[in-house]
Amino acid sequence: MSIGLLSLILLALATAGYLVARTRAVASAGGDARRLHSLPAFHGRLTAMSVLVPAAVILILWLIFEGFAIRGAALSQLKPSDVPDGSTMDLIMSDVGRIADGLNQLEARGTELAPLLASPDALAAALKDVGVAQGGAPTPDTILAAQASREALRTSRIGLSIVTLAAAVAGLVLVLRRITPEFRARNATEALSMWLLIGASLIAVGTTLGIVLSLLSETLHFFRLYDFRDFFFNLTWNPKFTGGSDLGIWPLIWGTIYVSAIALAVAVPIGLFSAVYLAEYASKRTRAYVKPLIEILAGIPTIVYGLFALVTVGPLLRDWISIPMGIGNSSSSVMTAGLVMGIMVIPFVSSLSDDIINAVPQSLRDGSLGLGATPSETIRQVVLPAALPGIVGAILLAASRAIGETMIVVLGAGAAAQLSLNPFEAMTTVTVKIVSQLTGDTEFNSPETLVAFALGLTLFTLTLCLNIVALIIVRKYREQYE
Structure with a gap:
């Protein structure tokens, strides 16, 4: 399932939860909203947030770590001998990524992939037809790595859809079961909103920290290769x-x-x-x-x-x-x-x-x-x-x-x-x-x-x-x- 379709399903589930929670809150008070501690709208908002927030957190974290899993699956098919002189593993992985993207485009066109995967020259020609540039014909190991990355991506997206939808449904059911006239939905909504704002501020701080740390790590690598005194005191x-x-x-x-x-x-x-x-x-x-x-x-x-x-x-x-x-x-x-x-x-x-x-x-x-x-x-x-x-x-x-x-x-x-x-x-x-x-x-x-x-x-x-x-x-x- 694509991320876009999954997002639409979550939004639809949150909207349905909002409407159902409002109706259920009024029904729990015998049709008299004045008997409720919180307005029906608060019950609806809390339900919608309980659907979206856990699902969004899982979605973001999953997508962050998904890249590492896909890279690991691709690296498992490569050997040190696959890296030619003058190249690096990062460049090889870039070729693997382009091959995987080209295979996805070919598959979307309805092209039979089995004959292409058996012939690196034919695959190179087919990739060129779909606009995927390659330095040369793909090697058998890079083809295997591209296939492994595609399979890992498919498995990851299936797992992401299952876990995310399960979390959303669980949040929906838990909040709907708690709806009673005495339930303090307004207080819970305000508390959840406060934590969302704290999370947003932490994301901003974390982004700044990530930028600094990424610059700092590569800078330290540079100073291991080049004397910092020459960098700061040389006038040329x-x-x-x-x-x-x-x-x-x-x-x-x-x-x-x-x-x-x-x-x-x-x-x-x-x-x-x-x-x-x-x-x-x-x-x-x-x-x-x-x-x-x-x-x-x-x-x-x-x-x-x-x-x-x-x-x-x-x-x-x-x-x-x-x-x-x-x-x-x-x-x-x-x-x-x-x-x-x-x-x-x-x-x-x-x-x-x-x-x-x-x-x-x-x-x-x-x-x-x-x-x-x-x-x-x-x-x-x-x-x-x-x-x-x-x-x-x-x-x-x-x-x-x-x-x-x-x-x-x-x-x-x-x-x-x-x-x-x-x-x-x-x-x-x-x-x-x-x-x-x-x-x-x-x-x-x-x-x-x-x-x-x-x-x-x-x-x-x-x-x-x-x-x-x-x-x-x-x-x-x-x-x-x-």
Whole structure:
């Protein structure tokens, strides 16, 4: 049974349980709902939740561990000799997965699989017909591994359907049997809702923890192959997949900070001033037109901004500023990427700051004006200080967006990893090099590929430090007003 069909059956069972529980609750009170401790709707909600929650938990956990079981079934059919020189077991397993997907497509077309499984060449031709790319003809062991993974998947899905539906039916029966006029369905519903909210928060925390641990494990693997002192103290970035690489991070950190600083220098004043105007000075009609026009900038794809930087802004800065002043002759520069990225993040500062300024109580404005302050003094000394935590959050969001941007940097700033103060020279950022190191036909276990995880962990640490600094600033400023 497919996951989609199973989900529809669970939803139908939950809906039926909701309706049956409502009817049963009223019937248990002799048709008088006033005799019930909880409204019939609470009985229905508790029943529906008792059907869906256990089934959803089982479904999620089963799907998480299903991959390990399928991989184990496939690995049981493979031998170390199946891994040719220059390859890895992970690459072989990727081929097994593609073969299994191709067999599923062929089976869905009604193709007889037995003759194909007996002939690797015929199977390779059939896989090519359905768009499954293979480096060569499948070996007998990879075919067996693909068959084993398909059988394990079928068995897993059958077991998943049985266990999930059994849990759902059990939850339905248990709640229906407890329905009486005295049953506190409202309390049980609230308690279950609270645990669901706790579970959701734990999922968010667990996701963050999983990201950090995955980055950390691969980073430690990288530092076992490459000296961490060279990574953190070397000022040269020159990866060579044939060996002898220099993987110093500082040229990338400098490029990231430089581009982001220029972007924030453009976005923060423009965004904050426009937010103050829209919140304090603009009429309702003007605000209704201007704010959506500013927010349109957030909906433009970054590739479009990158093309704008490559075709328009870069040549403009080169022809009008860098070449006449003798400080550069390339259209790809830090200034190009920073200016365009600043335009891109203006809505993050403007829109959020506008909403935060509007949330400041009107009584603060009225009190300031009543004491004789002018509107501009009220904005500077009352409104902006009261809205500071939210404004700092908006600026921090814009900074994080700028630090994580890739496409604008690739097209606007180039890919040169260097340390320079000249904003009209080409540079690059951490995110660009993460992408370049992980793409292409490269050996995954080489330092030149694993360095991407060390770069990612460094970028995560950088944004975490930004959050901590912003939190310290906000708390220190708040103390003056509390």
